[in-house]
Amino acid sequence: EIVLTQSPGTLSLSPGERATLSCRASQSVSSSYLAWYQQKPGQAPRLLIYGASSRATGIPDRFSGSGSGTDFTLTISRLEPEDFAVYYCQQYGSSPRSFGQGTRLEIK
Amino acid sequence: EVQLVQSGAEVKKPGESLKISCKGSGYSFTSYWIGWVRQMPGKGLEWMGIIYPGDSDTRYSPSFQGQVTISADKSISTAYLQWSSLKASDTAMYYCARHAEPSSIAALAPWGQGTLVTVSS
Numbered sequence: 001e002i003v004l005t006q007s008p009g010t011l012s013l014s015p016g017e018r019a020t021l022s023c024r025a026s027q028s029v030s031s032s033y034l035a036w037y038q039q040k041p042g043q044a045p046r047l048l049i050y051g052a053s054s055r056a057t058g059i060p061d062r063f064s065g066s067g068s069g070t071d072f073t074l075t076i077s078r079l080e081p082e083d084f085a086v087y088y089c090q091q092y093g094s095s096p097r098s099f100g101q102g103t104r105l106e107i108k
Numbered sequence: 109e110v111q112l113v114q115s116g117a118e119v120k121k122p123g124e125s126l127k128i129s130c131k132g133s134g135y136s137f138t139s140y141w142i143g144w145v146r147q148m149p150g151k152g153l154e155w156m157g158i159i160y161p162g163d164s165d166t167r168y169s170p171s172f173q174g175q176v177t178i179s180a181d182k183s184i185s186t187a188y189l190q191w192s193s194l195k196a197s198d199t200a201m202y203y204c205a206r207h208a209e210p211s212s213i214a215a216l217a218p219w220g221q222g223t224l225v226t227v228s229s
Binding site for chain 1: 143145152153154155158167168169170171203205208213214215216217218219220221222
């Protein structure tokens with residue numbers, strides 16, 4: 001089973017700043033089958049990025065994903081107030097699919 | 109619009125059985141895998157398993173194999189997650205989510221609104 005480790009656990013930033021979230025896999029994620037999700041309190045998760053770097057439908061271009069192999073990054077170029085939430089990475093290239101433990105992005 | 113609508117919150121006692129549902133609309137239900145994800149109170153997301161409604165091909169996480177049953181009724185575009193004997197540790201929010209592409213290898217989108225299951229004596 002592929003274990004995903006996200007860092008940092010909590011990230012405190014201000015609106016307008018740039019956020020960089022990391023997701024490291026215990027073994028290579030095949031074909032960059034890596035996704036990022038955003039979850040706000042009381043809501044279901046929402047897909048942001050799939051295939052490591054492709055934005056899902058309707059996702060603003062301030063969100064970008066990069067990486068391959070075992071190291072992946074989600075970058076939010078300029079934080080908007082609505083971006084403060086919990087972010088999860090997920091690998092879906094091998095079974096069982098697995099999620100990282102999440103990074104909480106909070107307002108500083 | 110592609111939508112997944114889940115059944116309502118449940119409160120059960122340990123040892124009871126339960127079946128929760130996830131109804132898909134706005135797309136060809138038999139062409140996309142549907143997955144189930146658990147979120148325990150205050151915790152992260154856990155992938156439980158997936159089903160292909162077209163032929164009921166089902167795959168489970170080893171952590172959930174034997175603990176739950178995933179099924180689907182394509183005649184009414186509905187997937188299910190069921191327990192035969194609930195435990196207090198099954199208390200969680202359960203989400204269904206469709207694969208974003210008609211493939212067994214895909215990210216999850218969209219998601220249902222979640223079903224909160226509370227197991228308490």
